[in-house]
Amino acid sequence: MRPVGIHLRLQDALQNVYARALELQLSLFQCFFVYQSTGKLIEMSSDDINACKTMNSAFAMRIVHGSYFINLASSFPYHKALAQELSLAKKLEFTHMVLHPGSARGAQSHEHGIDFLARTLNKQLKKESDITLVLENTAHGGMSIGGNLEDFCLLKQKLDRPEKLKFCIDTAHAFSYGYDICTQDGQHAFFALLEKCIGIDNIVLLHMNDTYDTLGSKLDRHALPGSGSIGLDVLKQVVMASQVQHIPIIMEVPAVSKEEEQHILVTVRNWHD
Numbered sequence: 001m002r003p004v005g006i007h008l009r010l011q012d013a014l015q016n017v018y019a020r021a022l023e024l025q026l027s028l029f030q031c032f033f034v035y036q037s038t039g040k041l042i043e044m045s046s047d048d049i050n051a052c053k054t055m056n057s058a059f060a061m062r063i064v065h066g067s068y069f070i071n072l073a074s075s076f077p078y079h080k081a082l083a084q085e086l087s088l089a090k091k092l093e094f095t096h097m098v099l100h101p102g103s104a105r106g107a108q109s110h111e112h113g114i115d116f117l118a119r120t121l122n123k124q125l126k127k128e129s130d131i132t133l134v135l136e137n138t139a140h141g142g143m144s145i146g147g148n149l150e151d152f153c154l155l156k157q158k159l160d161r162p163e164k165l166k167f168c169i170d171t172a173h174a175f176s177y178g179y180d181i182c183t184q185d186g187q188h189a190f191f192a193l194l195e196k197c198i199g200i201d202n203i204v205l206l207h208m209n210d211t212y213d214t215l216g217s218k219l220d221r222h223a224l225p226g227s228g229s230i231g232l233d234v235l236k237q238v239v240m241a242s243q244v245q246h247i248p249i250i251m252e253v254p255a256v257s258k259e260e261e262q263h264i265l266v267t268v269r270n271w272h273d
Contacts, residue, residue: 064096182231
């Protein structure tokens with residue numbers, strides 16, 4: 001069965017994220033390594049790390065979402081947050097790390113930001129074999145990289161090992177940036193652009209998210225799937241399209257009750273019965 005998971009909030013110990021994933025019978029999950037309330041990286045002893053690793057076999061994919069402190073498009077050559085979070089991810093034997101491309105603010109141009117992004121990725125991809133780096137499309141315009149899918153066409157031309165970089169497509173980000181995935185024609189055009197700029201085979205994860213905001217708003221505010229501007233019927237059409245229906249799904253839902261979280265998970269799983 002196609003893996004369907006949820007982004008689980010880190011509120012205290014990482015072991016509790018694992019416990020919640022087991023409770024929900026997930027085959028994959030995603031989490032941060034920083035606390036949303038403080039922005040601080042979790043501290044884990046060797047015993048804590050080993051306790052988590054004993055549960056790893058239950059999950060085909062263990063995904064850490066890089067914190068928003070990481071800006072890969074920055075001209076600053078040392079990325080401390082990336083190094084710290086990547087080191088912990090490898091100690092925990094996570095399989096994937098999802099990263100936003102970042103913002104080129106301070107660069108001479110948008111393309112210079114893509115140059116900085118390529119430089120950072122080339123450095124990481126050259127030495128990385130223990131975890132898959134996954135770049136995600138974003139909602140923002142301006143000097144942010146990755147809202148416009150054409151950015152990824154240019155990026156791949158600048159990578160030494162483009163085949164090592166994989167991608168995550170977020171439905172809410174695409175809609176908020178300006179891709180009208182709510183119409184059949186819009187969906188066809190969107191999938192064609194994904195194939196051109198990324199290659200469907202290079203997409204390893206779908207973030208199936210709804211948004212409170214309108215088409216082209218350039219804002220990033222997730223809604224519970226079915227409660228936003230995209231709607232559950234459209235989300236189903238997109239993720240069940242033949243081009244992507246094999247790709248694992250993660251939902252990044254806002255703070256809701258456990259019952260609501262369980263309900264949307266069951267709903268999406270039932271699409272695959």
